Amino acid sequence: MAPVDDVLLHEEADDVRVERLATRLRDDGVLRNPPAAVSLPGGGFVILDGANRTSALAALGARVIPLQVVDYDNVRLDVWSHFLLDSGTVPARLQAQGIPLRPRGRGVEMVPERASPACYIAAGDDIYEVDVTGRLAAMLAAIVATYKGTMRIYRVPGSGVGRGLGEQAARLAREYGTAGTLVAFPMLEKDEILAIARQDEKLPTGVTRHVIAGRALRVDVPVDILTSEGPLDAKDAWLSDFVRGKLLDNRVRYYPEATFLFDE
Helix, strand or coil: CEEHHHEEECECCCHHHHHHHHHHHHHHCEECCCCEEEECCCCCEEEEECHHHHHHHHHCCCCEECCEECCHHHCEEEEEEEEECCCCCHHHHHHHCCCCEEEECHHHCCCCCCCCCCEEEEECCEEEEECCCCCHHHHHHHHHHCCECCECEEEEECCCCCCCHHHHHHHHHHHHCCCCEEEECCCCCHHHHHHHHCCCCCECCCCEEEECCCCCCCCCEEHHHHHCCCCHHHHHHHHHHHHHHHHHCCCCCCCCCCCCCCCC
């Protein structure tokens, strides 16, 4: 259990999803999947997975957040790309907002390992490169803001170094049954994630991807425990007893296999 004021986000929360989650948490009365976090030297935590859940709990007045605290050295940091069911309007939207982009030849369509340029865009037969101007988090947030809320965003694996963006976009068009625009973001470093968590500007939601082995899901922590008054050590003790009870009831299972869930 962590005091809500000790929890930092490295990415923006999605206001629409936060409102929907807050309603669901209030109606269900339980938090199914605790956010995953890493502890900071000197105190505090950075959420790796669960920005919307954390924000929804805060909106409900939670005093503490149950966290699955993991060792960052054992977490694989990856990146998502955004596949948009769009006819190719994204480049024009970026230009209208004054975001610079440059055409790139299809023979040099590699996704960068590092955070320069800000992103690549595959729209139809055209490939564009967007340069970083200012802080990276603010730049990426401005890029995503040009299409967020006006078109459906599908997160797709984005660590496609060595594979052309045109090829990726064509494969996704076959899978989804329609052509679209692919926005491919760069891979960040873990120290960059921790630094961004301390900044006012956050990354847009759905860019970083933390692959965490042994993820704790469907824990079902009662929300009233999180919103009620009481000392932190008492709530920590309650959580320990709660988890121990699930173990004794033989209700905890570990699945090491990679899994697809069809009820999310």
